[in-house]
Amino acid sequence: MNQTDYFxxxxxxxxxxxxxxxxxGYSGLKNALTLAPDLVVEKIEKAWLLGRGGAGFPTAIxxxxxxxxxxxxxxxxxxxxxPGTFKDRFIMTHSPHMxxxxxxxxxxxxxxxxxxxxxxxxxPEIAINLENSLLEAEEAGFLGKNIAEGFSFTIDIIKGGGxxxxxxxxxxxxxxxxxxxxxxxxPPFPAKKGLWGQxxxxxxxxxxxxxxxxxxxxxDWFRSIGTPESPGPKLYCxxxxxxxxxxxxxxxxxxxxxxxxxxxxxxxxxxxxxxxGTAGPIYTSEALDFHLDFTSMNSKGGILGSGAIVxxxxxxxxxxxxxxxxxxxxxxxxxxxxxxxxxxxxxxxMANNIVLGKGKREFLELMAETADIMQGSSFCPFGKxxxxxxxxxxxxFSGELQALIRQNDYIREVQI
Amino acid sequence: MGIAKVSSKERNREDILHLFHSMxxxxxxxxxxxxxxxxxxAQTLGLSIAEVDGVLSFYHLFSTSPRGRYVLRxxxxxxxxxxxxxxxxxxxxxxxxxxxxxxxxDGLFTLEIVNCLGSCDTAPNMMINDKIYxxxxxxxxxxxxxxxxxxxxx
Numbered sequence: 156m157n158q159t160d161y162f163x164x165x166x167x168x169x170x171x172x173x174x175x176x177x178x179x180g181y182s183g184l185k186n187a188l189t190l191a192p193d194l195v196v197e198k199i200e201k202a203w204l205l206g207r208g209g210a211g212f213p214t215a216i217x218x219x220x221x222x223x224x225x226x227x228x229x230x231x232x233x234x235x236x237x238p239g240t241f242k243d244r245f246i247m248t249h250s251p252h253m254x255x256x257x258x259x260x261x262x263x264x265x266x267x268x269x270x271x272x273x274x275x276x277x278x279p280e281i282a283i284n285l286e287n288s289l290l291e292a293e294e295a296g297f298l299g300k301n302i303a304e305g306f307s308f309t310i311d312i313i314k315g316g317g318x319x320x321x322x323x324x325x326x327x328x329x330x331x332x333x334x335x336x337x338x339x340x341x342p343p344f345p346a347k348k349g350l351w352g353q354x355x356x357x358x359x360x361x362x363x364x365x366x367x368x369x370x371x372x373x374x375d376w377f378r379s380i381g382t383p384e385s386p387g388p389k390l391y392c393x394x395x396x397x398x399x400x401x402x403x404x405x406x407x408x409x410x411x412x413x414x415x416x417x418x419x420x421x422x423x424x425x426x427x428x429x430x431x432g433t434a435g436p437i438y439t440s441e442a443l444d445f446h447l448d449f450t451s452m453n454s455k456g457g458i459l460g461s462g463a464i465v466x467x468x469x470x471x472x473x474x475x476x477x478x479x480x481x482x483x484x485x486x487x488x489x490x491x492x493x494x495x496x497x498x499x500x501x502x503x504x505m506a507n508n509i510v511l512g513k514g515k516r517e518f519l520e521l522m523a524e525t526a527d528i529m530q531g532s533s534f535c536p537f538g539k540x541x542x543x544x545x546x547x548x549x550x551x552f553s554g555e556l557q558a559l560i561r562q563n564d565y566i567r568e569v570q571i
Numbered sequence: 572m573g574i575a576k577v578s579s580k581e582r583n584r585e586d587i588l589h590l591f592h593s594m595x596x597x598x599x600x601x602x603x604x605x606x607x608x609x610x611x612x613a614q615t616l617g618l619s620i621a622e623v624d625g626v627l628s629f630y631h632l633f634s635t636s637p638r639g640r641y642v643l644r645x646x647x648x649x650x651x652x653x654x655x656x657x658x659x660x661x662x663x664x665x666x667x668x669x670x671x672x673x674x675x676x677d678g679l680f681t682l683e684i685v686n687c688l689g690s691c692d693t694a695p696n697m698m699i700n701d702k703i704y705x706x707x708x709x710x711x712x713x714x715x716x717x718x719x720x721x722x723x724x725x
Contacts, residue, residue: 235689236686236687236689237687238648238649238650238686238687238691239648239649239650239687239691240687240689240691241689241690241691241692243689244689244690275689276588276592276630276632277632277685277687277688277689277698278689279701280701280702280703313585313588313589314588314589314592315588315630315632316588316591316592316629316630316631316632316633317630317631317632317633317685318629318630318631319686319687330588331585332584332585333583333584333585333586333587333588333616333626334584334626335625335626335629336629336630337629392691392692393692394650394653394691394692394694395649395650395653395654395691396653400650400691400692400693400694401692402692429649433648433649463691465649465650465653465691467653471653475652476649476652479647479648479649479652480649483648483686486631486686487686489629
């Protein structure tokens with residue numbers, strides 16, 4: 156089993172800038188500043204860094220759209236809201252400077268002058284600590300005016316108001332500008348027209364931390380870890396019925412089984428595993444052999460997503476899982492498009508009735524149909540993604556759900 | 572630098588989230604945004620009240636009706652549900668005599684259910700105002716509630 160500790164080593168260090176610098180921190184920025192911005196982008200491209208927020212889009216391809224137009228912006232997406240995900244909390248708590256350094260490198264690479272950290276409103280204590288980290292970076296000369304000749308950059312923190320959809324990049328930009336946090340249809344891509352119509356580059360916390368690591372250690376080092384298609388180390392979040400839930404770091408492509416072993420194994424008998432967050436499928440034990448990287452997970456019809464792994468044992472009721480997840484979608488749908496607004500409510504209604512013992516026989520089919528329609532016609536990835544958890548629960552655990560519905564139907568009939 | 576300060580520059584629409592947060596927490600006991608404050612925000616930013624309300628109503632963390640001095644936010648996402656969040660909810664609900672969305676008559680506590688506090692490895696989790704409490708046991712919850720009550724009488 157192959158564990159790495161490029162991120163995890165900071166668990167035993169303080170989050171302040173001195174500890175970070177002692178661990179080679181900000182040497183990546185110093186390296187970057189000796190290069191032309193284009194060459195920094197080239198290094199990230201050679202490292203083949205894929206976005207760690209969930210979509211796995213190549214960071215360098217995003218950055219290459221930079222034309223040097225001013226003003227342009229860097230936004231750090233710290234709106235970690237995917238249930239089962241807590242890796243960005245880990246980075247911002249233990250090594251906030253790793254993310255800040257990555258942001259400054261990104262700003263230099265795409266010639267941005269202003270940065271925003273959009274942090275979810277549910278992390279108020281972290282937001283306060285980040286403010287201190289930014290002051291430290293400013294005092295050390297890594298932020299502010301003339302960080303290098305002709306390069307000035309400042310960062311503001313924006314605290315979100317509590318919304319899952321805002322994790323989507325265009326929804327996040329709307330929210331940041333003071334609008335309702337609803338997504339817009341791409342194009343225009345934010346790299347062309349983002350904040351206030353200007354080029355905007357949005358990267359996840361872990362992605363930016365990887366940028367620091369790549370500039371510190373070189374792209375060859377990065378590519379020597381993980382798989383050829385999905386290189387680098389990855390933070391995985393394991394929760395649910397395992398002995399030691401937590402953040403684990405391992406190369407991209409590590410198997411689910413190995414990660415569960417790192418987390419001390421399953422408590423009781425394994426029943427189901429959800430991979431990639433609430434928007435990911437729920438598998439049976441077949442998933443133990445899956446390799447956790449973007450390419451492998453996509454080939455299995457699933458997603459790596461944010462690297463969230465939720466383990467369920469035989470004590471877990473799948474009807475309850477269905478109910479929790481459908482309520483989540485219904486509560487978090489932004490309401491912009493009809494298929495998602497109405498579909499999530501219908502799904503939640505049916506799931507709720509099934510768990511309450513009031514499920515009807517046609518519900519399972521109706522749920523699958525609703526999910527299909529949402530997949531085909533929702534405006535943004537949120538509505539489309541509902542299909543994966545719904546269909547996988549219906550396919551993998553239909554016996555359990557059917558028994559629950561059938562039993563209730565008959566009990567009603569035999570009652571006096 | 573830091574959390575966008577409204578005083579340091581011309582007030583722009585992008586300050587709206589910051590204004591919501593600061594108005595809501597203007598006094599420790601408040602936890603909601605009053606009608607006058609919504610008007611104030613509209614005036615400050617040069618927006619209509621409808622526009623302000625449109626943005627405000629989009630987010631889960633803000634309230635336009637009075638809430639308790641302590642807002643208890645119990646996470647009931649999958650990992651927390653597997654980790655017994657319903658038991659936490661049931662215990663608090665019984666202890667305080669309120670259900671989801673309700674406030675105790677003495678105005679001390681409001682009970683809310685939220686979707687993921689990003690601490691799934693420490694389930695079950697709950698926030699009391701700005702602070703997160705993890706790996707909750709029923710004894711701890713009892714102590715937390717007693718502490719809140721003590722804080723008020725102190």
